[in-house]
Every structure is written in C-alpha cells, then in structure tokens.
Amino acid sequence: RRAALARLAEAHGLLILEDDVYHELWYDVPPPTPLRGLAEPGTVIQLGSFSKILAPGLRLGWLVAAPEMVARCVDSGLLDSGGGVNHFTAHVAAAYLDLGLLDGHIARLQTTYRGRRDALLDGLARFMPSDCRWTAPSGGFFVWVQLPEGYDSGALLPVAEQAGVSFVPGARFCVGGGGERYLRLAFSLFPEAELVEGARRLGAVAGKEILGRHRAPEREIKRLLPGRAVPTKD
Structure with missing residues (x-):
C-alpha cells in the first residue's frame, strides 16, 4: 500500500509530506521503509523531530528531501533575516550529533x-x-x-x-x-x-x-x- 501511494503521487504530480517523528522509536521490529525510499526524488518530504528523541523543549526537527526542495526551504527571506530556527538549540543538537552520542x-x-x-x-x-x-x-x-x-x-x-x-x-x-x-x-x-x-x-x-x-x-x-x-x- 505504501508503494502504491508513492506511485499514485508520482502519477498525479502530488507532493507527500511524511510526518515520521517516531521513526527511531521502534521496539520489536524495525519500521517499514519511509515513503521517501519508495518514491522518485521530489515526491516526498520526510520530517523528523529531536523533540521526540532528545527533549520536548527543543522544538527542533529536520527534513529530508531532494536537494532542490531543501534549497527552497533554506533560501527563504525568513531564514535569511535570522528567523525560524532557534540558533542555540540547533547548535546544541548539532554538537550532540558531532559527538556521536545519538545512536x-x-x-x-x-x-x-x-x-x-x-x-x-x-x-x-x-x-x-x-x-x-x-x-x-x-x-x-x-x-x-x-x-x-x-x-x-x-x-x-x-x-x-x-x-x-x-x-x-x-x-x-x-x-x-x-x-x-x-x-x-x-x-x-x-x-x-x-x-x-x-x-x-x-x-x-x-x-x-x-x-x-x-x-x-x-x-x-x-x-x-x-x-x-x-x-x-x-
């Protein structure tokens, strides 16, 4: 069914926003392949969240998408003006990742x-x-x-x-x-x-x-x- 949904989105030129904030929190068997891995590039934007795996107060997440989609999100007036992402919490999460502590x-x-x-x-x-x-x-x-x-x-x-x-x-x-x-x-x-x-x-x-x-x-x-x-x- 997930593959069929990906094919349907591709056929009609639809964009899927995959809210996958619990992807890392599995307990018995690994979760299914994200829709992003079943669809052609540019069809799916996958979202994750540090709020579920580090601390709720971070209010920080990430997206995985085709490079041109990521560029459209980054090259925006909001971010260019210093808005949007909380710089302090973003750097805290980045340092945590750089130290190899997340896994x-x-x-x-x-x-x-x-x-x-x-x-x-x-x-x-x-x-x-x-x-x-x-x-x-x-x-x-x-x-x-x-x-x-x-x-x-x-x-x-x-x-x-x-x-x-x-x-x-x-x-x-x-x-x-x-x-x-x-x-x-x-x-x-x-x-x-x-x-x-x-x-x-x-x-x-x-x-x-x-x-x-x-x-x-x-x-x-x-x-x-x-x-x-x-x-x-x-």
Whole structure:
C-alpha cells in the first residue's frame, strides 16, 4: 500500500509530506521503509523531530528531501533575516550529533520505552474489562483502546480524571465525527509501576461504567473485571 501511494503521487504530480517523528522509536521490529525510499526524488518530504528523541523543549526537527526542495526551504527571506530556527538549540543538537552520542541514546530510549509499553499492556490485560480491545504498538508513545459498542470515551474521561488517570478521547483525532469508542493512552512519561497503577484505575472506572449500564450478574462482574476494583478517589 505504501508503494502504491508513492506511485499514485508520482502519477498525479502530488507532493507527500511524511510526518515520521517516531521513526527511531521502534521496539520489536524495525519500521517499514519511509515513503521517501519508495518514491522518485521530489515526491516526498520526510520530517523528523529531536523533540521526540532528545527533549520536548527543543522544538527542533529536520527534513529530508531532494536537494532542490531543501534549497527552497533554506533560501527563504525568513531564514535569511535570522528567523525560524532557534540558533542555540540547533547548535546544541548539532554538537550532540558531532559527538556521536545519538545512536546510544536512542538505544537506551528503546529499552526504556519498550519496558514501559509492556508494563502498560500488562496492566490493561489484568484490569480492563474483557469487552475492551487494544493493539500492542511496535513503536511510538501510545496505546489505543477500543471500548464496547455504544460507549463514548469523552464521557468516561471526567470520571477517569476523578480517579487520578487521564487519556485523550479518540474523537479529537477525527475530522467530521467518529472515534468516540476509542481512547489514547501514553506510556512515555511514567515509570512502569505507575503505568500499571494507571491501568488498574482506568479498568475500575471502565468496568464500573460498563457493568453499571448492563446491570450484570455477579458472575459477569468477575468475568469482566479480573482485577480487584478500586475506589474512584484516593
């Protein structure tokens, strides 16, 4: 499909902007070849970000494109006048690269984030209602959870926040509606034990909502909530 997209862009003279900021953060198998590697030169501009692999506050990234495209971005009035790129952070990142530190740092990030991802997945498997679904991500920062049909993650959010856990409702990522059944969890920031605890609290909140609506019998409660319930407040 990626190759077909590249061929389609070439056939119609379209430019693909490939936002690939998590490309270095893979945990199981290497990511697929970037679209830039599947298309003719001049078809794809690939974007990366130091904000994901060094520090969020850098707000610094890079682009990979055909030389004439790079020249058009560099030879601009904004940059010629000293605007655009933060010079200090750009030189900090450049020095870090020149010292050869980036590869080892990324390897440590992969190990750390893999452990945090696995901790969150373990917590979800232990505590979330069995009617919920999710997929183990092979890279990036996030796990997407699917609620049963008819449930809205946006309505669940304030209840979850009262229990001390938060997420981003799926509807925020959809144009023109949709995504209400989904929620996005991040595992990049917190230690493994806190991620498991967050999954426990989320599972208790989701289970209470699902079971409360269906007025399930006791045996169904035990089936849907394999973990022990927790109060909605600490």
